[in-house]
Amino acid sequence: MPADSPSNALKPSTVAVTAGRPPHEPDAPLNTPITMAATYVAGGDLEYGRYGNPTWTAVEDVIGQLEGGRCLAFSSGLAGVATVLDLVGRDAKVVAPRHAYNGTVMQLADLESRGRLRAELVDITDTEAVVRACDDAALVWLESPTNPALEIADIATITAAAHEAGAYVVVDNTFATPLLQTPLADGVDVVVHSATKYLGGHSDLLMGAVVTSDEELYAVLKGRRDLLGAVPGTLEAWLTLRGLRTLHLRVERAQQNAMELARRLAEHPAIGEVRYPGFGGILAVVLAGGAMAADLLTRKTRLWVHATSLGGVESTFERRRRWKTEAATIPDGLVRMSVGIEDVDDLWDDLVRALDTLTAG
Numbered sequence: 001m002p003a004d005s006p007s008n009a010l011k012p013s014t015v016a017v018t019a020g021r022p023p024h025e026p027d028a029p030l031n032t033p034i035t036m037a038a039t040y041v042a043g044g045d046l047e048y049g050r051y052g053n054p055t056w057t058a059v060e061d062v063i064g065q066l067e068g069g070r071c072l073a074f075s076s077g078l079a080g081v082a083t084v085l086d087l088v089g090r091d092a093k094v095v096a097p098r099h100a101y102n103g104t105v106m107q108l109a110d111l112e113s114r115g116r117l118r119a120e121l122v123d124i125t126d127t128e129a130v131v132r133a134c135d136d137a138a139l140v141w142l143e144s145p146t147n148p149a150l151e152i153a154d155i156a157t158i159t160a161a162a163h164e165a166g167a168y169v170v171v172d173n174t175f176a177t178p179l180l181q182t183p184l185a186d187g188v189d190v191v192v193h194s195a196t197k198y199l200g201g202h203s204d205l206l207m208g209a210v211v212t213s214d215e216e217l218y219a220v221l222k223g224r225r226d227l228l229g230a231v232p233g234t235l236e237a238w239l240t241l242r243g244l245r246t247l248h249l250r251v252e253r254a255q256q257n258a259m260e261l262a263r264r265l266a267e268h269p270a271i272g273e274v275r276y277p278g279f280g281g282i283l284a285v286v287l288a289g290g291a292m293a294a295d296l297l298t299r300k301t302r303l304w305v306h307a308t309s310l311g312g313v314e315s316t317f318e319r320r321r322r323w324k325t326e327a328a329t330i331p332d333g334l335v336r337m338s339v340g341i342e343d344v345d346d347l348w349d350d351l352v353r354a355l356d357t358l359t360a361g
């Protein structure tokens, strides 16, 4: 797509395919090449490999257009999280979901233990309590749906309250992707992604993304990335760019499969509870037989792979409390399921074969 075309008017699936391409000129490649460069000939804007790379620019262009802001790529999701959390002043209060991504909660605990900030962890579904907590906060961190509890926050209401109190609002949009939720449109200041998950989509890379429509914030974040150096590898940026071309197809199919599996799982006697927010490709089940049943399930399937992480084309699942760092309020027998794009009946048959052994006899 030519750089000057009005991409705002295009639908997200068209943006996913067409943004971040070289101009339509004779002999120009259709795809942005991988530019392996540590340094550039002096006199231009880039100068050095830590400050910029044409392959990053292409992937940032796609993610930025999808979220409705300007994007900065990072070496991982957590590198992006760390860069954003580093913006708050000394001793500032940060409000965050008690069931936010484990690594985010651990970063907050680490910063708090070193006297860097004060973290207040809240039940993100209790909008009134979150609004009250916003009062003297500098930053309100949201994740919706949360990982792995799959709770939903009232982003618009909380953002309005946080802004009233003078706090910045950040949303980790990893689970929803910009196709199902665009927080910047609700007034949110910064969106964070683990591009490792849906944006890359093939479980073969680590990358993060931070997006904002606030030019001043963009400049500050770019300055921090230049200084701290948590920049993505060029190959990772290119693979994410390639993954983004099919984001809409993958998310649509994963969501269809997840919706159908949530419905069928709710009827199985081995399942005590199904948590599905009604959209997206992630669901969680709580096994009626607790941790032991959950561990058995994750070892008895042939298609479903027992692995952490999520958002790939292949279906994976894990019992989250196998991690010592997972919140104690997450049920012992909860299995988070990242539904892939395989045939839904094959996925179901594989699950049922394993689940039936739990209820047999």
Ligand SMILES: *Cc1c(COP(=O)(O)O)cnc(C)c1O
Pocket: 076, 077, 078, 079, 101, 103, 143, 147, 172, 174, 175, 193, 194, 195, 196, 197, 206, 207, 208
């Ligand atoms: C995985 C994940 C992260 C961390 O991203 P990495 O790329 O693994 O560093 C942050 N937030 C959420 C919601 C995640 O699922």
